[in-house]
Structures are given as C-alpha cells and as structure tokens.
Amino acid sequence: MPRPAPVPAFCPLPPSFSLSFHTRSAFSTRHSSFSIFHMGLSHHRVSALSLSLGLPHSFSLSLRLSTSPSFPSLPLPPFPLPPSRLPHFPSAAGGSDIMLRLLRPLLLLLLLPPPGSPEPPGLAQLSPGAPPQAPDLLYADGLRAYAAGAWAPAVALLREALRSQAALGRVRLDCGASCAAEPGAALPAVLLGAPEPDSGPGPTQGSWERQLLRAALRRADCLTQCAARRLGPGGAARLRVGSTLRDAFRRREPYNYLQRAYYQLKKLDLAAAAAHTFFVANPMHLQMREDMAKYRRMSGVQPQSFRDLETPPHWAAYDTGLELLERQEAGLALPRLEEALQGSLAQMESCRADCQGPEEQEGAEEEEDEAGSQGGLYEAIARHWIQVLQCRQRCVGETATRPGRSFPVPDFLPSQLRRLHEAHAQVGNLSQAIENVLSVLLFYPDDEAAKRALNQYQAQLGEPRPGLGPREDIQRFILRSLGEKRQLYYAMEHLGTSFKDPDPWTPAALIPEALREKLREDQEKRPWDHEPPKPKPLTYWKDVLLLEGVTLTQDSRQLNGSERAVLDGLLTPAECGVLLQLAKDAAGAGARSGYRGRRSPHTPHERFEGLTVLKAAQLARAGTVGTQGAKLLLEVSERVRTLTQAYFSPERPLHLSFTHLVCRSAIEGEQEQRMDLSHPVHADNCVLDPDTGECWREPPAYTYRDYSGLLYLNDDFQGGDLFFTEPNALTVTARVRPRCGRLVAFSSGGENPHGVWAVTRGRRCALALWHTWAPEHREQEWIEAQELLQESEEEEEEEEEEMPSKDPSPEPPSRRHQRVQDKAGKAPRVREEL
Numbered sequence: 001m002p003r004p005a006p007v008p009a010f011c012p013l014p015p016s017f018s019l020s021f022h023t024r025s026a027f028s029t030r031h032s033s034f035s036i037f038h039m040g041l042s043h044h045r046v047s048a049l050s051l052s053l054g055l056p057h058s059f060s061l062s063l064r065l066s067t068s069p070s071f072p073s074l075p076l077p078p079f080p081l082p083p084s085r086l087p088h089f090p091s092a093a094g095g096s097d098i099m100l101r102l103l104r105p106l107l108l109l110l111l112l113p114p115p116g117s118p119e120p121p122g123l124a125q126l127s128p129g130a131p132p133q134a135p136d137l138l139y140a141d142g143l144r145a146y147a148a149g150a151w152a153p154a155v156a157l158l159r160e161a162l163r164s165q166a167a168l169g170r171v172r173l174d175c176g177a178s179c180a181a182e183p184g185a186a187l188p189a190v191l192l193g194a195p196e197p198d199s200g201p202g203p204t205q206g207s208w209e210r211q212l213l214r215a216a217l218r219r220a221d222c223l224t225q226c227a228a229r230r231l232g233p234g235g236a237a238r239l240r241v242g243s244t245l246r247d248a249f250r251r252r253e254p255y256n257y258l259q260r261a262y263y264q265l266k267k268l269d270l271a272a273a274a275a276h277t278f279f280v281a282n283p284m285h286l287q288m289r290e291d292m293a294k295y296r297r298m299s300g301v302q303p304q305s306f307r308d309l310e311t312p313p314h315w316a317a318y319d320t321g322l323e324l325l326e327r328q329e330a331g332l333a334l335p336r337l338e339e340a341l342q343g344s345l346a347q348m349e350s351c352r353a354d355c356q357g358p359e360e361q362e363g364a365e366e367e368e369d370e371a372g373s374q375g376g377l378y379e380a381i382a383r384h385w386i387q388v389l390q391c392r393q394r395c396v397g398e399t400a401t402r403p404g405r406s407f408p409v410p411d412f413l414p415s416q417l418r419r420l421h422e423a424h425a426q427v428g429n430l431s432q433a434i435e436n437v438l439s440v441l442l443f444y445p446d447d448e449a450a451k452r453a454l455n456q457y458q459a460q461l462g463e464p465r466p467g468l469g470p471r472e473d474i475q476r477f478i479l480r481s482l483g484e485k486r487q488l489y490y491a492m493e494h495l496g497t498s499f500k501d502p503d504p505w506t507p508a509a510l511i512p513e514a515l516r517e518k519l520r521e522d523q524e525k526r527p528w529d530h531e532p533p534k535p536k537p538l539t540y541w542k543d544v545l546l547l548e549g550v551t552l553t554q555d556s557r558q559l560n561g562s563e564r565a566v567l568d569g570l571l572t573p574a575e576c577g578v579l580l581q582l583a584k585d586a587a588g589a590g591a592r593s594g595y596r597g598r599r600s601p602h603t604p605h606e607r608f609e610g611l612t613v614l615k616a617a618q619l620a621r622a623g624t625v626g627t628q629g630a631k632l633l634l635e636v637s638e639r640v641r642t643l644t645q646a647y648f649s650p651e652r653p654l655h656l657s658f659t660h661l662v663c664r665s666a667i668e669g670e671q672e673q674r675m676d677l678s679h680p681v682h683a684d685n686c687v688l689d690p691d692t693g694e695c696w697r698e699p700p701a702y703t704y705r706d707y708s709g710l711l712y713l714n715d716d717f718q719g720g721d722l723f724f725t726e727p728n729a730l731t732v733t734a735r736v737r738p739r740c741g742r743l744v745a746f747s748s749g750g751e752n753p754h755g756v757w758a759v760t761r762g763r764r765c766a767l768a769l770w771h772t773w774a775p776e777h778r779e780q781e782w783i784e785a786q787e788l789l790q791e792s793e794e795e796e797e798e799e800e801e802e803m804p805s806k807d808p809s810p811e812p813p814s815r816r817h818q819r820v821q822d823k824a825g826k827a828p829r830v831r832e833e834l
Contacts, residue, residue: 131231132164132171134238136245139254151261158254158261165249168231168239173353175226179219252281252310259291268298272305276699280308281403283699292700303689308698311403314343318416323694325419330426337423341416345473347399355391386491389484390499396481397502402698407774411504414443417474421453430461431468438470442478443505485510550643553742559734561724563707563747565647570639571741575632576713582629583663583713583765586611589624602679605670606759611661613637617785621792631789633661633767637782640709640769644745648707654771655778657705663765664720664756671760678720679756681729684708684748684770693727695750702770704777705748709769712738717762725753738764 142157231239241249248254255278262271272295279288295301318340324333375383400412409415421436434457440450458464485506488499493512508516554566571579587609600608613633620630637659645654664678682688685705686695697703710722715738722744724734736744746752748770772778 132167132239133160135161135165135168135241135249138164139245139248142254143257146257146261149264151264154261155258155265158258162249162254164239165241168241169350169354171227171230173350175223175230176353176356177349178226179222182222250281252278255309256288268295268300269302269305271295272301273307273309276306277309279699280311283703289700303691308403312343312347312399314340314347314399315402317343321419325423330423334420334423334427334429337416337420341413341420342473344399344413344416345477348395348477351395351398352392355388355395382491382495386488386495386497389488392484393481393488393499393502408502411443413474413477414440414505417443417471418450421457425453425457430457431465433457434461434468435471439474442470442474482507482510489515550743554734554736559724559736561733561746562751563648564724564734564752565745566736567643567647567743567745568739569741570643570711570743571636571713573740575636576740578626578629578632579636579661579767580713580765582616582625582633583609583611583661585625585629586616586619586661587663589619600664600678603676603758605667605674605676606678607665607667609663609665612781613659613779613785614781614788616661617788621788627789627792630785633659634782634786634789636711636767637769640711640743640745640767641771643743644707644709644769644771647745648747649773652773653775654707654773655775656782657702657770657772657777657779658768659779659782660768661765662768663763664759665763666717666719666759666761671758674758674760676758677755678758678764681725681753681755683750683753686750688727688729688750688753690727690729695727695753697749704772704774705770706773707745707771708748708752709743709745709767709771711767711769712742712744713740713765713767714763715739717764718760719757720759720764721757723755723757725755727753729753729755738766 138157138161142154142161145151145154145157255274259271259274259278262268262274272292275288275291275295279285279292282288292306295305317336321333321336321340324330324336396412397408400408402409417436417440421433421440424430424433424436434454437450437454437457440447441454444450481503485501488497489511491497492499493514550567550569552565553568554564556562556564559566600606602608613630616625616630616633619625620627637656641654641656645652648654681690683695683701685703686697686701688695720738722736722738723732724746725732727750736742746754
C-alpha cells in the first residue's frame with residue numbers, strides 16, 4: 001500500500017545517518033513507521049531502508065540516509081513531557097514501549113531546524129492543495145517535537161495536522177455531494193412509498209430489500225472510489241481518526257500547544273491568535289485566561305492579534321450584518337446577511353457530512369457495544385440510521401452555537417430570514433422581501449407579523465408576479481428536516497429511542513399524539529426562550545422595593561444610561577460592621593481567595609483582598625472567623641439577587657454566578673502624582689474596544705453574566721468612586737459615591753462600561769456580585785457554603801437540645817425584623833428601616 005505523501009522538508013539530516021534496532025514486539029507496522037513518513041524524508045536520498053517482521057513478535061528496522069555534506073554535532077534533545085500527556089499506541093508486549101523510548105530522541109534529531117535559517121521552517125506557508133495525511137500521526141509527532149523544545153518543527157507538524165483534519169472533512173463533504181448527484185443515486189420509488197409500475201397490488205416479497213441494499217452498495221462504492229481518488233488507495237480507512245483525537249481537535253487542543261511554540265519563536269502576533277482561538281472554545285481554562293492577560297500587556301501585541309482562526313465564517317458575516325442594521329445601513333447589511341445565511345446552510349451541510357463519516361460510525365459502534373446491542377441485520381441498520389439522523393438534527397444547534405457558548409442562538413435561520421426581508425423592504429427590493437417573508441412563513445405559517453409584512457409588500461408591489469415564492473434553499477432544508485423528524489419520532493414511539501427536537505417550529509401534527517403532551521410540558525418549562533419577558537412598569541418595581549425596605553435613589557434616566565440603578569438601605573450600619581469584620585478576620589488569616597499576591601491585579605498602588613462565600617464558610621467552620629459573618633454574607637448575596645431580579649428581570653429567574661467580598665487598600669507612600677485607576681474601564685460580559693466603541697461578547701469576557709451588582713460596606717476612604725462612561729471609555733456619564741448599604745446594579749453588557757477611581761487613602765470594601773439567566777452557570781460554591789453552614793448549625797442545635805427555651809412563642813409577623821448581634825454579645829439591634 002502506498003505511503004501518504006510526506007510534508008514538505010523542514011529539517012536537515014547528517015551526511016550519513018544510519019539507525020538499526022531490533023526487538024520482539026507486537027507494535028503495529030503503521031505506528032512503527034509514523035515518524036519516518038512525516039519528517040520530509042522524500043526530499044533526501046535514502047540509501048538503505050529495510051523493515052522486517054518476524055514471528056511471533058519480532059521487529060527489525062534499518063535506515064540509512066544521505067543528505068547535505070554539513071551537519072553540526074547536536075546533543076540529544078530532552079524529553080520532559082510525561083507519557084500521560086502523549087498519545088498512547090496500544091501494544092501487546094512491553095517491548096514496543098522500550099523501543100519508543102529509545103527511538104524518540106533519535107528521531108527528534110530529524111526535527112531540529114537548520115542553523116542560521118532566516119525564518120523558522122515551521123512558519124512557512126502551508127500548501128492548501130497538498131493531499132491530507134494522517135492527522136493523528138502528525139499530531140503525535142507535533143507533541144513530541146513540542147516536548148523536545150523543537151518549536152519550529154512542532155509548529156509545522158501541528159499546523160499540518162489541523163490542515164489535514166480540515167481537508168478530510170472537505171473530502172467527505174465533496175464526495176457525499178458528488179455521489180448523491182450521480183445518475184441513479186436516488187432511492188427506488190418503491191422505497192419512497194410509490195408503487196412500482198408492474199408490481200401489481202404491491203412489491204414482491206424481498207424486492208425492496210434487494211433494491212435498498214443494491215442502492216447502499218452503489219453509494220458505498222461511489223464514496224470509496226471518490227475517497228481513493230482524493231486521498232489515495234484506502235484513503236478513508238488509512239486516515240481514520242479516533243474519537244479521542246477527534247475530541248481534542250473539537251476542543252482546539254492543538255492551539256494550546258501552538259501558542260506556546262509561537263511564543264518561544266518570538267512570533268507574538270501568531271501566539272496571541274492561537275491563544276485566543278483556543279480560549280474561545282475553552283472559556284473556563286484558567287491558565288489560558290492568565291496567558292491572555294499577559295499577551296494583552298505585551299507591547300508587540302496589537303488588539304487585532306486576538307483573532308479566532310477556527311470560527312466558521314458565517315459568524316463574522318452575521319455579526320457585521322447586525323452591526324450595519326443597527327446603524328440603519330440596510331443596503332450595506334444585505335450582502336453580509338445573505339452571506340451569513342448561505343454560510344449557515346453550508347456549515348450545516350459540512351456537519352451533516354461528518355455524521356456519516358467513519359469517525360461517527362466508530363462512536364456509534366462504541367455506544368452499541370456498551371449497551372449490549374441485540375438483534376439482526378435490520379435492527380443494526382435501524383440503530384445506525386437513527387444515530388445518523390440524530391446527529392444531522394443536532395447540526396442545526398451546532399451551527400447556531402458560537403464557539404465556547406453553551407446554547408445556540410434561538411431560531412437562528414428564521415431570525416436571519418426576518419432581518420433579510422426587512423432589509424430588502426427598506427431598500428425597495430420588494431420581490432426579494434416577499435421571497436424571504438414567505439420563507440419565514442414556511443417555518444411559522446401563523447406568524448402574524450410575517451403575514452402583515454407580506455400583505456404590505458404585495459400591496460406595494462402591485463400586480464402579482466408568477467413564480468414568486470419562498471426561497472428554494474429554505475424549501476429544501478425544511479422538507480428534508482421534516483422527513484428526518486418524521487422518522488425519528490416514529491423510532492421514538494415504536495422503538496423506544498430518544499430524540500430532542502432542536503427546532504421550535506416543528507408542526508404539532510408531525511409529532512405522534514402519544515408524545516405530544518410530554519413534549520408540550522418540556523417546552524412550557526422555559527417560555528422565555530421564544531419571547532423575552534416584557535419589563536414591568538416603574539411603579540411595580542417601586543412597590544416591590546418598598547416591601548423590602550429599600551429605596552430607589554437613582555434610576556437609569558438619572559444615571560444617564562440604560563439598565564442602571566442605585567438603591568439604598570440594603571444593609572444597616574451594624575450589618576456593614578459585621579461584614580467588614582469578616583473581611584478583616586479573613587484577610588488576617590491569609591484567606592485571599594480571589595487573587596494571588598498582595599497587590600491589586602489592576603494597579604501596583606493598592607492592595608487587593610478577596611473572600612468567596614465558600615472560603616468564608618470554611619473559615620467559620622474552622623473557627624477562624626465568626627459564623628455570624630459567614631451566614632450574613634450568604635443572606636445578603638441572596639437579598640441582592642432577589643432585588644436585582646425584581647427590578648430588572650421580574651419574569652425571568654436570575655441566578656448568582658459569583659459572589660466576592662473585596663477590599664482595596666491604598667498603599668501609603670505611593671499615592672503622589674498617581675494617574676491610574678483602581679479598576680480600568682471595562683464591561684462585565686464582553687471585551688470592550690474603546691477605539692471602535694464595540695464590545696465583543698466573547699472570551700476572555702465572562703459571556704454568561706447578565707447583571708452585575710456592587711454592594712458597598714463603608715465610605716471612610718478617599719477616592720474609590722464608581723463611574724460609568726460612554727463606549728469610548730473616556731467620557732464619564734455618571735458617578736456614584738460608595739456608602740454603607742448602597743447597591744449599584746446594572747446590566748453587564750457593553751451598554752454599561754464602568755471603572756473605579758483610584759483609592760488614595762484608606763480601605764474600600766464592597767460585595768461584588770454577578771447574576772446570570774443560565775442555570776448551568778449558577779454559583780456552586782454558594783450552595784456548598786450554605787450546606788456547610790447548615791451542618792455547623794445542626795451540630796450546635798444538637799449540643800443545645802436539652803437547654804430550655806425562655807420564650808418558645810414565635811415573634812409576631814409585624815415585628816419580624818432582621819436582627820444582628822455583634823461579637824461582644826451585646827443585645828441584638830433591630831434592622832433600621834429607611
């Protein structure tokens with residue numbers, strides 16, 4: 001079998017180099033030769049090469065190469081990466097592992113760059129037309145080069161692995177499309193429900209089986225021949241990628257290694273791009289978050305360096321189109337909106353092609369083995385076909401989900417069609433507007449807004465034009481999707497399979513009656529997924545706040561912005577004192593749980609101390625801080641969440657995402673002529689670009705945050721005021737002075753850029769809270785802290801169980817005020833009402 005075409009040569013070889021090794025091993029010949037065939041040896045003269053296998057498990061390799069007359073003497077490169085970080089190739093005997101350990105340092109000699117080369121060869125432009133090679137072997141070689149510190153070869157191998165993986169996907173897509181378009185590729189009419197011409201009342205027994213299997217064999221033969229033409233003989237099977245590596249590519253793991261290798265090669269622009277690409281798909285990766293912050297501080301890195309190298313192109317067109325629409329530039333937005341729609345459909349086709357590729361089949365086989373599958377030929381065909389259909393239906397959600405996000409954009413295709421018909425109408429393209437609004441009605445036939453728009457466009461157009469109907473690409477998409485859904489619901493009803501429909505537009509008549517009630521209950525659990533909640537009037541908000549004993553000091557209008565509010569009265573002076581003491585005790589115990597080091601991460605002129613709710617509960621359990629303060633921290637955070645939800649989101653539940661008790665202290669002797677801020681201007685769920693005024697809701701920002709809150713505990717310090725700005729981060733629009741019990745709440749997006757003036761004297765403490773609509777981002781530490789404190793309380797109650805109560809009667813509701821008792825044991829003080 002011919003070997004895969006080698007990558008372009010990028011390494012020098014000694015004038016005469018020979019290697020001989022013999023061991024008894026069951027190591028696969030494919031894996032034993034992987035390093036040889038991916039190091040560019042075709043560009044050198046091979047004087048002798050022999051590979052022999054004996055029985056039962058003997059292995060012999062002899063390699064003799066000739067190349068350029070000069071080659072420096074080089075030491076063997078180190079190999080620091082532990083075996084657990086390297087791809088594992090299974091073997092039946094331990095000799096193969098010994099062989100690999102001995103061969104790796106020698107083979108890595110081939111990876112070293114030529115001395116004095118003007119440009120590291122690993123940075124050379126890849127040839128997009130080169131045939132793809134085995135991505136798993138390239139990736140394994142790249143990691144070995146990375147571990148040896150051969151940065152340029154590591155870059156070349158990892159980039160080639162990424163290119164080959166993408167090329168394999170294109171081959172599957174192209175071959176699938178060409179084979180489906182061949183004459184006679186369509187299924188026989190009898191299999192689609194139409195009677196055969198000469199079959200009488202029905203097809204003869206077994207005729208449909210022969211036709212079905214014959215059609216499947218023809219398609220398989222076409223796909224095999226196409227893959228062989230594009231990839232070489234046995235291409236699809238030879239370049240098959242395992243599920244482990246497939247997941248690594250889906251998580252963009254190669255870019256994690258690439259960013260470090262680029263950094264070592266002093267290619268900071270490429271390093272920042274690789275780091276950003278990895279972080280977009282892994283927003284919770286803490287080490288990469290720190291690396292991203294370091295890149296942003298480097299002088300050689302520009303804002304445009306942080307670009308995503310992997311995000312599908314339809315997202316860029318989609319975002320640009322929306323921005324142009326917001327600026328009332330419909331004519332410029334139309335080409336980008338159309339590009340986004342076509343790109344979305346193309347991305348779905350690529351995803352669907354992967355569903356029937358060898359990788360997906362491998363995963364299906366693993367699932368069947370785990371489930372202990374039973375049955376014969378037709379049961380196996382049905383199981384596999386159902387898995388393919390389920391995968392194809394998931395492609396809708398995957399295409400509508402931005403990298404690194406948890407949920408897709410709701411109604412992605414219909415929403416694009418709505419924007420298209422509105423934009424076409426604005427520029428006078430009434431025919432195209434009608435085509436797109438008719439396409440919307442294919443999804444939602446009873447959409448009143450679409451019906452009104454259609455009537456308006458038809459009236460403006462005048463006489464009816466024949467042939468004017470919905471878009472053909474959308475018609476094909478819907479018909480195909482409905483056909484697949486019909487089969488999946490049949491399997492769900494009769495075969496007991498599962499299916500989660502990704503589309504809210506699926507007609508109810510398509511769903512079997514036995515399944516409709518259950519599916520209807522599931523959809524009604526989250527009604528706001530389809531329509532955003534309507535805000536309550538200000539009078540309702542004030543009524544809610546008055547019940548809590550809180551006053552609204554400033555609203556959005558008074559703060560010169562949107563979705564901003566200042567509320568007073570959330571804490572009494574006694575409660576502020578308890579929380580201040582908690583922060584002081586925890587800081588004295590060294591419990592700075594938010595940031596490392598003693599200085600602020602935002603300025604060298606302040607100290608920053610942070611305490612999380614879980615750390616407070618743990619310290620209280622250990623007796624380091626008072627239990628009362630830890631309980632109050634939990635109670636107050638829930639109080640803020642309740643009020644924030646009542647004010648901004650009364651019909652959609654908010655969840656605490658993170659709670660942090662923070663104190664900023666001015667460092668004495670370092671405040672003269674200070675020009676920086678305590679916290680630079682930023683937004684909480686997007687990356688603010690002051691030059692353009694845009695705020696990109698993507699990592700490294702915490703994109704799942706929806707509302708923010710700052711609850712202040714004191715005012716005996718200088719500076720430290722919160723301020724809001726215009727998107728340019730320069731023009732201040734509002735300023736808020738901290739005081740005990742004051743809450744500043746606002747939406748976390750780019751509409752509310754904010755910062756903190758420098759704290760020039762004293763210590764400023766506040767409770768910072770962030771809220772989210774997404775329940776999966778709920779603060780788990782808050783729940784753990786609550787459970788921990790409840791356990792402590794139960795233990796105390798068991799100890800005091802035998803002590804009689806002085807007054808067992810409950811307190812009257814009218815006098816049920818929140819009470820706080822200080823550490824000195826003084827009488828409890830009723831919470832002050834404002």
